[in-house]
Amino acid sequence: MSASLALDQVDLRVRLGDVELAHPLLDASGTFDVLEYARRFEGDYYAAFPYAAYVPKTVTAEARTGNPAPRVTETPAGMINAIGLENPGIAAWIAGFGAWARLERPVIVSVGGNSPEHYAAVVRALEAHLAAAPAGSCPDIRGYELNVSCPNVSSGLQIGADPAASAAVVGAVRPLTRRLLLTKLTPNVSDVTAVARAVVAAGSDGVSLVNTFKAMALDRETLRPFLGNRTGGLCGPAIKPIALRMVADVAEALPDVPVVGMGGVMTGLDALEFIACGATAVAVGAANFTAFEAPRRILDELRAELAARGLRTPAAARGLALRA
Amino acid sequence: MNDGSPEGHTHAELWAETVHGRVAGMRHFGAFSELEIVAPRIAAKAVPGQFVMVTVPGGGFLLRRPLSLFAVRSDRVALLIEARGPGSERLTGLETGDAVDLAGPLGSAFPVSGVASALLVGGGIGCAPLQFLSEELVRAGAQVTAAFGFRDFRAARAAGAFAMERLWVATEDGSVGRRGTVIDILAGLDLPPQTVVYACGPTAMIAAVQRWSLAAGLRGYASLEAHMACGSGSCHGCVVDTARGKLRVCSEGPVFALDEVLP
Structure with a gap:
């Protein structure tokens, strides 16, 4: 290991596909609402935004009211959520752009749906709006993250659990945009590299993983499922070791494909481990x-x-845990 | 400022950054405990109805606990806690001098201006925000009447934590005060016609107070509780149904108009 460096000798910039990032950290979709922070911040939150890019809460073609309460519960070293993709739908979401157009960061839009057409409808609406909108009236949308951890309208199974269904979503969206296209993979599969290969072959520029692990918690009095939706997704430090393994699997299988790693990152060391x-x-x-x-x-x-x-850049650390 | 450089940002500028507080006192009232924490920044900004997110000390708990502000005394905030699970049990085990992290104040406030007469209705741990509210109302010149409902004798000992001139208590088992619920108290009260109702407690109680207020021609406010994760309005974990659609308890709430909740 090389000698340690002064903090100002570290250059944190990274390139995710064609998007330049000031540093490697993004928010995981649905965990950080810039509007909520900005309206209460004592200063200009849009200038002080801490993440290198902003990934908003998943948006779908039509409005969704989400799941019944309770939607969240704590578990050992983690939590389970079943929000149900509550969102206003793409038209209302676009209508709200004025409130946060000043955000000085690239935005990667998280898109959900229950069929390839649903995803395509969101991207088509956004691209049409961006093409016609006056300069400065929209956030700096630079890419999409396809959240394929949604049930397929026809089969009821998670789209992301099926390589062909996931590839169909990417295939429906790819012709509609030249922006960065990421696919957010579900960990609820036996071989995550099969889905990763399928979405990359269909035109996804990169992958993000992992989404949450399907999980369940019981009401300790009644022994009935605690969450209103019965099951939800587990996240937090409890999942980090599994997420690291899955990121490594994908990075080894597809060494040239950019990966956004996530799952229980609580510290800078956790982030470095994903890198x-x-x-x-x-x-x-x-x-x-x-x-x-x-x-x-x-x-x-x-x-x-x-x-x-003594690592001068994140790139110098990338892949250190992988087999040569 | 946002280029990832180690210098050039000040944590003091952030919204509701974590405050490293110190326990100034802990008093136990039956099933409830009053935790007083030295937290000047929060104490200076807090208004009745708001809450703080408290980190469970000692590790092992991911999520913070949303707790209503029970009182604000100079540079200290007081919280009323009911030990319901391992996290709240650990909080009630804190002792004077212990370190505790918290963030806030968060959420909406009980409106108090222009109120001449106020009726405070609390159920169980839902009574917590009403002490702070009562003090603010009295300071604003309002006449305050309170009706609190508790399960049993042990829970009703929480009434000892409150300092209010007109406080009526009901218990389900009749061991303290009137036997029954807060609604049984309300029926016997003689209140001025423009009295404003402030309610906080279990859903069934809020619904009953809502019906009673409608029948009595009184308007008011309800503070709701919900299972919460982020406390920042980000995760949509704590939404409740209202006449305005689904709203977040942590962001649009916890205080809502009494006639818009439980539609």
Whole structure:
């Protein structure tokens, strides 16, 4: 290991596909609402935004009211959520652009749906709007993250659990945009590399993983499922070791494909571990629920972790955990 | 400022950044405990109805606990806690001098301006925000009447934590005060016609207070509780149904108009 560096000798910039990022950290979709932070921040939150890019909560073609309460519960070293993709639908979402158009960060739009046509409808509407909108009236949308952890309208199974169904979603969206296209993979599969290969072959520029693990918690009095939706998705530190393994699997199988790694990142060292497993960028999810200043702290820690190891850039750490 | 550089940002500028508080006192009232924490920044900004997110000390718990502000005393905030599970049990085990992290104040406030007469209705741990509210109302010149309902004798000891001139208590088992619910108390009260109702408690109680207020021709506010994850309005984990659609308890709430909740 090389001698340690001063903090200002570390250059955190990374390139995710064709998107330049000031550093490797993004927010995991659905865990960080810029409007909510900005309206209460004592200062200009749009200038002080802590993540290198903003991934908003998943948007779908039509409005969704989401799942019945309770929607969240804590579990050992983690939590289970079953929000149900509550969102206003793409038309209303676009109508709200004025409120956060000033955000000085690239935006990667998380898109959900229950069929390839649903995803295509969202991307088509956004691309049409962006093509016609006056300069400065929209956030700086630079890409899409296809959230394929939604049930397929025809089979009821998670789209992301089926390589062909996932590829069909990518295939429906790819012709509609030249922007960065990521596919967010579900970990609820026996071989995540099969889905990764399928979506890349269909035109996805990169993949993000992992989404949450399907899970269940019981009401300790009644022994009935606690969540209104019966099951939900497990996230937090409990899933980090599995997420690291899955990121490494994908990075080894597809060494040239950019990966956004995530799953229980609570510290800068956690983020660095995802980079060592092959991630180009790292998303922070549940840690946003532990402290509002968590993103800035994790970024400071990541810089210090790189410096302490004499690693001048995230790229110098990328893949250190992989087989040569 | 946002280029990822280690210098050039100040945590003090952030919204509701984590405050490293210290326990100034812990008093136990039957099933409830009053935790007082030195937290000047929060104490300076807080208004009745708001809450804080409290980190369970000692590790092992991912999510913070949303707790209503029970009182604000100079540079300290007080919280009323009912031990319901391992996290709240650990919080009630804190002792004077212990470190505890918290963030806030968060959420909407009980409107108090222009109120001449107020009726505060609380059920169980839902009574927690009503002490702070009562003090603010009295300061604003309002006449305050309170009706609290508890399960049993042990829970009703929480009434000892409250300092209110007109406080009526009901218990389901009749061990303290009137036997029955808060609604049984309300029926016997003689209130001025423009009295504003403030309610916080279980859903069934809020619904009953809502019906009673409608029948009595009184308007008011309800503070709701929900299972919460982020406390920042981000995760949509704590939404409730209202006349305005699904709203977040942590962001649009916890205080809502009494006639818009439980549609």
